[in-house]
Amino acid sequence: MAIVLKSPDEIATIAEAGRIIARVFDHLTTIVVSGKTTEMIGAEIEQIIVRAGGRPAFLGYRGFPKPVCISINDEVVHGIPGPRRISQGDLVKIDVGVEYRSYYADAARTILVGKNERGLRLLRATREALDLAIKAIRVGGHLGEISAAIERCIKGYGYSVVRELTGHGIGSSLHEDPPVPNFATPDPGPELEPGMVLAIEPMVNEGSWETILDRNGWTVLTKDGSLSAHFEDTVAITEDGVKILTRRC
Numbered sequence: 355m356a357i358v359l360k361s362p363d364e365i366a367t368i369a370e371a372g373r374i375i376a377r378v379f380d381h382l383t384t385i386v387v388s389g390k391t392t393e394m395i396g397a398e399i400e401q402i403i404v405r406a407g408g409r410p411a412f413l414g415y416r417g418f419p420k421p422v423c424i425s426i427n428d429e430v431v432h433g434i435p436g437p438r439r440i441s442q443g444d445l446v447k448i449d450v451g452v453e454y455r456s457y458y459a460d461a462a463r464t465i466l467v468g469k470n471e472r473g474l475r476l477l478r479a480t481r482e483a484l485d486l487a488i489k490a491i492r493v494g495g496h497l498g499e500i501s502a503a504i505e506r507c508i509k510g511y512g513y514s515v516v517r518e519l520t521g522h523g524i525g526s527s528l529h530e531d532p533p534v535p536n537f538a539t540p541d542p543g544p545e546l547e548p549g550m551v552l553a554i555e556p557m558v559n560e561g562s563w564e565t566i567l568d569r570n571g572w573t574v575l576t577k578d579g580s581l582s583a584h585f586e587d588t589v590a591i592t593e594d595g596v597k598i599l600t601r602r603c
Contacts, residue, residue, distance in 0.1 A: 423449035536557065
């Protein structure tokens with residue numbers, strides 16, 4: 355495993371990419387509305403990114419055909435924007451990556467359109483798991499403490515965390531070491547130290563943790579058809595503490 359520590363200047367550049375993502379998230383409640391296609395939503399998000407001086411990092415990444423990932427209900431991640439229209443009660447996951455001056459930030463939010471009590475509870479649990487994971491970060495601690503915090507929270511709600519997909523390091527590449535599982539393992543993982551930049555992203559299913567791959571070769575779905583939620587932030591570990599780079603200060 356080759357973990358690349360970032361300098362303060364590099365973290366500052368990643369933070370600029372993160373600010374562009376935060377700007378996108380500022381508009382989600384007005385962009386993600388019933389009746390609009392995911393293609394339209396993706397185009398609006400791309401426009402915000404480009405106008406802010408960034409580049410949609412997912413477009414063309416390993417052949418991905420669109421600028422953002424938009425996943426609905428039982429789609430966990432990597433949904434491809436297209437003609438599908440948003441409906442009342444949909445649980446919509448928006449995953450955004452931005453490249454800015456050759457550095458990357460990555461974050462995701464889940465939006466509930468209209469009313470869906472089951473979806474709302476799942477959304478809140480997943481958001482809470484992310485917040486607790488970030489609070490678990492401390493210099494001298496271990497990566498496994500982040501993973502354990504996520505799993506502990508989600509188990510308390512009676513949900514399950516996706517096991518085939520993980521968070522990741524990020525910086526001059528979109529995906530770097532170390533992987534950040536959303537569940538505890540016997541291995542405590544690497545020690546956390548200043549200069550590490552991580553994309554932490556609990557992916558949580560209402561039912562089983564098992565997933566399947568759609569025939570499009572990209573979209574990951576829950577195997578049992580249950581709802582799924584996804585939250586993600588890019589965070590930097592510094593001498594002054596943890597900085598969340600994809601949220602408004």
